[in-house]
Amino acid sequence: MTPLTALLVRDMRVAIRVGGGALMGVLFFLVVVTLTPFAVGPDLVLLKRIGPAILWLAALLASLFALDRLFASDHEDGSLDLILTGRAPLELVVAVKGAAHWLTTALPLVLAAPLLGLFLNLDAAAQAGLMLTLLVGTPALTFIGLIGAAIAVTLRRGGLLLAIIVLPLTVPVLIFGVAAANAAVSGPVPFGTPFMAECALTLASLVVGPFAAAAALRLEME
Amino acid sequence: MVRYYGTHDSNTAEMRAKNAPIPAPWKSPMRLTAIDLACRRGGRDVFSGVGFTVQSGEALAVTGRNGAGKSSLLRLVAGFIRPCGGRLGFEGGDPELSLAEQAHYLGHQDAVKPSLSVAENLQFWAAFLGAGPHNVGEALETFGLGGISALPAAYLSAGQRRRLSIARLVAVKRPVWLLDEPTSTLDAGAQDRLADVMRSHLAESGLVLAATHASLGLAGVKELRLGETDREPAPAALTRGEGRP
Numbered sequence: 001m002t003p004l005t006a007l008l009v010r011d012m013r014v015a016i017r018v019g020g021g022a023l024m025g026v027l028f029f030l031v032v033v034t035l036t037p038f039a040v041g042p043d044l045v046l047l048k049r050i051g052p053a054i055l056w057l058a059a060l061l062a063s064l065f066a067l068d069r070l071f072a073s074d075h076e077d078g079s080l081d082l083i084l085t086g087r088a089p090l091e092l093v094v095a096v097k098g099a100a101h102w103l104t105t106a107l108p109l110v111l112a113a114p115l116l117g118l119f120l121n122l123d124a125a126a127q128a129g130l131m132l133t134l135l136v137g138t139p140a141l142t143f144i145g146l147i148g149a150a151i152a153v154t155l156r157r158g159g160l161l162l163a164i165i166v167l168p169l170t171v172p173v174l175i176f177g178v179a180a181a182n183a184a185v186s187g188p189v190p191f192g193t194p195f196m197a198e199c200a201l202t203l204a205s206l207v208v209g210p211f212a213a214a215a216a217l218r219l220e221m222e
Numbered sequence: 223m224v225r226y227y228g229t230h231d232s233n234t235a236e237m238r239a240k241n242a243p244i245p246a247p248w249k250s251p252m253r254l255t256a257i258d259l260a261c262r263r264g265g266r267d268v269f270s271g272v273g274f275t276v277q278s279g280e281a282l283a284v285t286g287r288n289g290a291g292k293s294s295l296l297r298l299v300a301g302f303i304r305p306c307g308g309r310l311g312f313e314g315g316d317p318e319l320s321l322a323e324q325a326h327y328l329g330h331q332d333a334v335k336p337s338l339s340v341a342e343n344l345q346f347w348a349a350f351l352g353a354g355p356h357n358v359g360e361a362l363e364t365f366g367l368g369g370i371s372a373l374p375a376a377y378l379s380a381g382q383r384r385r386l387s388i389a390r391l392v393a394v395k396r397p398v399w400l401l402d403e404p405t406s407t408l409d410a411g412a413q414d415r416l417a418d419v420m421r422s423h424l425a426e427s428g429l430v431l432a433a434t435h436a437s438l439g440l441a442g443v444k445e446l447r448l449g450e451t452d453r454e455p456a457p458a459a460l461t462r463g464e465g466r467p
Binding site: 001003079081 | 322329332334335347349351
């Protein structure tokens with residue numbers, strides 16, 4: 001096993017096992033989306049109109065779940081020191097940790113979205129479009145979140161700070177993600193236009209996120 | 223029982239597959255030199271004017287009162303913090319790699335994930351830190367963890383976690399060992415095994431730098447005393463003796 005594969009496997013194991021918090025994101029997502037019809041009332045037209053936005057907001061908050069522990073737990077138990085003595089570049093290490101987090105926390109959200117779409121009166125085509133926007137948009141949320149996770153690494157309760165740092169940066173992804181999802185649900189804007197912008201944001205964050213997070217980690221470790 | 227490290231040439235893949243000792247991947251004599259090192263943490267001078275030389279096959283015990291900067295010195299050598307003065311040189315190692323990438327750092331924390339099993343923990347570090355062959359099973363046996371390798375590390379005692387952490391030094395070969403209080407929480411038997419492992423590492427012309435209050439159980443250990451006076455951090459004295467007096 002190469003160092004980075006080993007890291008991916010280890011991070012996913014830690015996340016899936018007891019106390020890892022991978023399932024917490026999905027459960028949170030489920031609860032928020034389930035509560036919406038109770039709060040808004042059984043107005044099917046309204047639910048269909050706000051459905052994509054609700055699902056996206058819930059996914060955004062759920063994908064931040066456990067993100068504050070991503071580097072902090074490794075910092076507290078001394079793993080981060082040892083990772084720095086490894087031969088893998090820190091940028092790649094950060095990217096792999098982000099990938100492991102996405103696979104265990106965000107991917108289940110994407111897979112659960114169609115089921116929850118039923119609660120919000122979305123038809124099959126709309127659900128497919130929504131799922132696609134979440135599949136493409138959630139990596140951007142995770143990788144932007146890496147920056148906040150790296151900045152909050154030495155803080156005991158970094159969760160709130162993380163949300164304050166990260167949430168404003170995710171606004172563009174949210175705008176284009178919801179726009180594309182809305183286009184899939186009701187039109188009249190073509191789906192492709194906002195979706196392409198969302199893809200571009202994701203690609204940019206995949207590049208910028210690991211470098212910024214690695215730089216922040218190096219600074220924090222001093 | 224320790225059966226470790228022959229320096230003989232058993233380089234064939236067949237031998238290696240049969241639990242044969244893996245030869246050390248380094249050859250040339252190495253030398254770690256520090257000249258006039260100074261360290262500042264949180265606006266306070268921790269130490270200054272520290273110099274030492276450690277060569278292949280030598281161990282250096284870093285001693286001194288609490289807060290004298292033993293841990294800071296090791297973290298500085300490992301490259302986690304930058305010195306605010308002086309120079310640190312490493313000759314004879316792999317020129318492609320930094321000093322940190324050729325060093326094992328054993329800190330106060332054990333870097334053990336409680337939700338992974340004992341074997342999974344060591345396998346991860348062996349795969350992450352090592353290039354080339356490593357022997358996780360034998361490393362666990364050496365430190366008496368072979369029988370509980372499938373147990374989640376959450377159930378380990380402090381001493382067992384420490385042993386698991388030290389097993390890393392054996393599972394992956396790296397020439398420089400930076401050990402911060404290596405004997406803390408270890409029982410007498412494990413301390414002896416640690417001494418055995420250090421002895422064979424030195425015999426393979428490795429280097430050991432250990433911050434310690436206790437004796438390392440090795441003969442001919444150089445000693446570096448930090449923070450001799452309380453007022454001003456004096457230049458550290460470098461003496462050769464039989465470990466701690």
